[in-house]
Amino acid sequence: MTSHTHQPRRRFRRTAASVIAVAVTVTLAGCAQAGTAEGAWGEAGELSYWMWDSNQMPVYQQCADDFELLHPDITIAIEQYGYDDYWNKLMTSFVANSAPDVFVDHSSKYGDYAERGLIENLDPLINAADIDTTRFVDGTLELWQGRDGNQYGMPKDWDTVAIFYNEDMTTDAGISAADLAAMTWNPTDGGSYEQVIASLTVDTNGVRGNEAGFDKTSVETFGLGLDDSGGGYGQLSWSMLAATTGWTSMDEPTWGSTLNYDDERFQDTIAWWRGLIEKGYMPPLAQTVGASLSTQLQAGSYAMVTDGAWNINTFDKLQGVNLNTAATPAGVDGERASMFNSLADSISVSSTKKAAAWEWVQYLASTDCQQVVAEAGVVFPSISSVGDDAEAAFAETGFDIDAFTTHIDDETTVLFPLSGAAVEINAVMTNAMDRVLSFGLDPSDLTEVNERVNGLLNDY
Amino acid sequence: MSTLTLTPTTTDAPARPDSKRNHRRAVRRQTWVAIAFIAPSLLGFAVFYFWPTVRGIYLSFTDYDVFTAPVWVGLDNYARLFTDETFHNSARATLLYVAINIALQTVLALALAVLMHRLTQSTFIRSVVVMPYLVANVVVALVWFWMLDFQIGIVNEGIQALGGHAIAFFGDETWAIPTIALVNTWRHLGYTALLIFAGLQMIPKDVYEAARTDGASEWQMFWRVTVPLLRPVLALVFVITMIGSFQVFDTVAVTTSGGPGDATRVVQYYIFDLAFQRLDFGYASAISVVLLAVLGVIAAVQLRLTRAGESDLN
Numbered sequence: 157m158t159s160h161t162h163q164p165r166r167r168f169r170r171t172a173a174s175v176i177a178v179a180v181t182v183t184l185a186g187c188a189q190a191g192t193a194e195g196a197w198g199e200a201g202e203l204s205y206w207m208w209d210s211n212q213m214p215v216y217q218q219c220a221d222d223f224e225l226l227h228p229d230i231t232i233a234i235e236q237y238g239y240d241d242y243w244n245k246l247m248t249s250f251v252a253n254s255a256p257d258v259f260v261d262h263s264s265k266y267g268d269y270a271e272r273g274l275i276e277n278l279d280p281l282i283n284a285a286d287i288d289t290t291r292f293v294d295g296t297l298e299l300w301q302g303r304d305g306n307q308y309g310m311p312k313d314w315d316t317v318a319i320f321y322n323e324d325m326t327t328d329a330g331i332s333a334a335d336l337a338a339m340t341w342n343p344t345d346g347g348s349y350e351q352v353i354a355s356l357t358v359d360t361n362g363v364r365g366n367e368a369g370f371d372k373t374s375v376e377t378f379g380l381g382l383d384d385s386g387g388g389y390g391q392l393s394w395s396m397l398a399a400t401t402g403w404t405s406m407d408e409p410t411w412g413s414t415l416n417y418d419d420e421r422f423q424d425t426i427a428w429w430r431g432l433i434e435k436g437y438m439p440p441l442a443q444t445v446g447a448s449l450s451t452q453l454q455a456g457s458y459a460m461v462t463d464g465a466w467n468i469n470t471f472d473k474l475q476g477v478n479l480n481t482a483a484t485p486a487g488v489d490g491e492r493a494s495m496f497n498s499l500a501d502s503i504s505v506s507s508t509k510k511a512a513a514w515e516w517v518q519y520l521a522s523t524d525c526q527q528v529v530a531e532a533g534v535v536f537p538s539i540s541s542v543g544d545d546a547e548a549a550f551a552e553t554g555f556d557i558d559a560f561t562t563h564i565d566d567e568t569t570v571l572f573p574l575s576g577a578a579v580e581i582n583a584v585m586t587n588a589m590d591r592v593l594s595f596g597l598d599p600s601d602l603t604e605v606n607e608r609v610n611g612l613l614n615d616y
Numbered sequence: 617m618s619t620l621t622l623t624p625t626t627t628d629a630p631a632r633p634d635s636k637r638n639h640r641r642a643v644r645r646q647t648w649v650a651i652a653f654i655a656p657s658l659l660g661f662a663v664f665y666f667w668p669t670v671r672g673i674y675l676s677f678t679d680y681d682v683f684t685a686p687v688w689v690g691l692d693n694y695a696r697l698f699t700d701e702t703f704h705n706s707a708r709a710t711l712l713y714v715a716i717n718i719a720l721q722t723v724l725a726l727a728l729a730v731l732m733h734r735l736t737q738s739t740f741i742r743s744v745v746v747m748p749y750l751v752a753n754v755v756v757a758l759v760w761f762w763m764l765d766f767q768i769g770i771v772n773e774g775i776q777a778l779g780g781h782a783i784a785f786f787g788d789e790t791w792a793i794p795t796i797a798l799v800n801t802w803r804h805l806g807y808t809a810l811l812i813f814a815g816l817q818m819i820p821k822d823v824y825e826a827a828r829t830d831g832a833s834e835w836q837m838f839w840r841v842t843v844p845l846l847r848p849v850l851a852l853v854f855v856i857t858m859i860g861s862f863q864v865f866d867t868v869a870v871t872t873s874g875g876p877g878d879a880t881r882v883v884q885y886y887i888f889d890l891a892f893q894r895l896d897f898g899y900a901s902a903i904s905v906v907l908l909a910v911l912g913v914i915a916a917v918q919l920r921l922t923r924a925g926e927s928d929l930n
Binding site: 244247250251268272274439440441442443444445446447451452455457579580583586587590591594596 | 682762787
């Protein structure tokens, strides 16, 4: 009898305990108190070096081997983690005081680390080592100067964007490589860029987008692919168009104090761009969740997509489709434009072997290592002098590599817009741009959104 | 016969106080054995659940970015909850998910369990039913993500072959949450059915025989015999699945990442987003605490309403 009356209570308590247990797994915590120790300037030992791009690992392993021959008392242990895991792992490693001595850093991320004093200011080191900073491709060093003006990374590569297109489809549509190279764009009628997109769009009956009887509700191949709304950056979606109108996303190229999403030139660009969806030339946003741009291009769902230089090898490996590259169209100011970004190596403040780490970072940014990188043809090296070797290596893919490098030659790059509160701002902008692109908001509503993100920037 | 009655009296009468002491000693020894048995899991509970909970509750009153020491902000984080549209939206998305997921999963699992119970004793079929549960959550999510892709997914190919229009399952704001709920229903259905099936096996066969003798139909037996006698198990299953359901995360993380817009930014994903992407651990902890409180209340209410501790069998 007693046991019977006891049972419900006990069982309830047990269930309640498991409720608490399960619910709390994500209550985080458990992390050790605030922590990064100031490291030391050790000159020898094993350095841990983290990177996320597995394609680049063999190249940097080669650099590490060469480096170890020059510095017998230093060994390099390269660890590679996929991009998404990378940043969480890096964060927890900082908290646990086990951060890598040197790691590949991203321009959109380093601000957070720099402002928390987790990565080393390289300026004194660069000055002491008397490094010739003019050997770097223009813009790469600037992208690694934090809000305080200090240098937080040694640039290792750079990237721009270009159009990847299905050569068989352009041939069918009677569009030559020269036509593509001569494309122009404006936000009013889209210029010849829109005409190309229209003629590459084909419905399920085989009717092209610029022909009578085109059925936009049943499209087989979209002239222009879409990956996402581009958030606050639009790196692969609208930045190369908006930048030709004279619009800039901030009052300064990097670390500005006001954002310009309320600008008419920006909103007109977005209005034209989203108009492609209404015309049936570009897929609705809802249809783009899932397969990547390259997969869609391979499947013949898209005839053209805009993608970054870091993906050249991915596109090159696609089977069963004949691809080539073209530069983004010349815009309102008569020039092309491309967002420009650069990865760099950063040194952890908590490293106990910072002198050795600096030797390694210098070597990574040296002509010797960059030559190896260039010849592998995986990324564009940050040192100008080996640029031709990289172009030659990339040319083996058969792609027109000029489409990417023309922006460096013609100085038509726009720096990746670094700002404070970047993650917050991009979260708000991604939501807003998603809604604009799915016709829940009008481009003019972005004026109000701009007030919100400017508020975030000012509070930062 | 006489020896038989003698034995207890001889041992019992003089040994009475002694046996009481023995009994107490035995109980004490049993307690230590019990403690030894639960010690490992108690340690795990204390280190991985209890302490993080306490710390999480503390952090919810602070501004904390992991790298610098937490700063006490009182109820600021909780006040922020009231004006945070994204949080309200994520609460709505989560509720919708739970409603679809639990309703469908419970009904289908019950049906499946009863079918198994009444029709087959085959271990093979039981194994097949629980198979999806054995596949890792992330794999299930990815496979469905590809199968339901708008442009190249096999499901949409099928829909189009039948003359329908392709559906943007994960991309359309109205479809995204129901799709994720259905994918997870598919994965958990077999496991839930097996739990219920175990409950069904505890119901004595003679109850059914008696019902059948009284001329009850299968349908009547289900409602008058199975459901009432299954109530405690159903209640437990309900509580467990609902708590699990509220914590949907991995399917969202590998498919929509909270999109399109904020359509699938469920509470757990929002917490993850705030903590690990935006380093706002204080506010993320506050939301976790709210979720904890909500789940605690739901579990308590459910157990009370369904009188989970009592069985009609006794």
